[in-house]
Amino acid sequence: MNVEQAAKQLEALGSPTRLEVYRTLVRAGHAGMPVGRLQEKLGIPASTLSHHLHRLILTGLVTQERQATTLISRANYEAMNALLGFMADECCADAACETGTTDAAA
Amino acid sequence: MNVEQAAKQLEALGSPTRLEVYRTLVRAGHAGMPVGRLQEKLGIPASTLSHHLHRLILTGLVTQERQATTLISRANYEAMNALLGFMADECCADAACETGTTDAAA
DNA sequence: ATGCTATTTCGATGAACGTCGAACAAGCCG
DNA sequence: CGGCTTGTTCGACGTTCATCGAAATAGCAT
Numbered sequence A, B: 001m002n003v004e005q006a007a008k009q010l011e012a013l014g015s016p017t018r019l020e021v022y023r024t025l026v027r028a029g030h031a032g033m034p035v036g037r038l039q040e041k042l043g044i045p046a047s048t049l050s051h052h053l054h055r056l057i058l059t060g061l062v063t064q065e066r067q068a069t070t071l072i073s074r075a076n077y078e079a080m081n082a083l084l085g086f087m088a089d090e091c092c093a094d095a096a097c098e099t100g101t102t103d104a105a106a
Numbered sequence C: 001a002t003g004c005t006a007t008t009t010c011g012a013t014g015a016a017c018g019t020c021g022a023a024c025a026a027g028c029c030g
Numbered sequence D: 001c002g003g004c005t006t007g008t009t010c011g012a013c014g015t016t017c018a019t020c021g022a023a024a025t026a027g028c029a030t
Helices: A003-013 A016-027 A035-042 A046-058 A077-091 B003-013 B016-031 B035-042 B046-058 B077-091
Strands: A062-067 A070-075 B062-067 B070-075
Touching: A003 A016, A003 A046, A003 A077, A003 B003, A003 B016, A016 A035, A016 A046, A016 A070, A016 B003, A016 B077, A035 A046, A035 A070, A046 A062, A077 B016, A077 B077, B003 B016, B003 B046, B003 B077, B016 B035, B016 B046, B016 B070, B035 B046, B035 B070, B046 B062
Parallel strands: none
Antiparallel strands: A062 A070, B062 B070
8 A cells, every 4th residue: 555545545535425425335334235225315316326326446446247137236345444444554654653542651 | 623624624635645745745855846846846847736735735735835936735734733743533432443553462 | 119116327506625835923042 | 123033824726636426337137
């Protein structure tokens, strides 16, 4: 994972609409969710959703699998983990991160 | 941390230039780094850097402190942790994340 | 083949972004 | 005060984005 790739994924996640889409997909678990259902659930026009989905797919954050007429979208958990890993890695690379969320050790 | 806020921070981190800036700041640790030094290190025009820095500050990802003539910028580790926490939380909310990065259990 | 459902692609529009140089403001030093 | 260093703001440019409805496509059933 390099900076460019990370930035791309971050940017993909950086739109409220897209983050909602991704979040919904993530919560759907490994079963995924058809595009139509996603559309109903989020209440956004199909073309807009398709556009965002495409963007998410381009960055590797989401995958799709065709099942007859319906297209199942799924969050790519490995990609998510890689991104999270990159961020954490960058964060703790040199020093820092001793702030902790609560108190942390000295 | 709500979706809107997370999206804003994600978007802020979603530009290669800004991610580089942030990364550099993070690696600089608690000491932070003056804007000028950042500029030298990254080789981008001062006005561009200032613009991105401002953006990062607006989302709470970076803080600044004046020391005489120089402005010290610092990564806000708490914000980073909160964001990472949000992402991880969303990721593992329902199911999933059993994929692991290597093989994981059955 | 015809029709149906599910989803994408096209085309357009307004807004926001990233980038830069030039001019400006703030604060220190001699 | 005069000048230097540090960093920001302004104005502009072209690019990319998010959004939508309408039209096109893909696959299946009859």
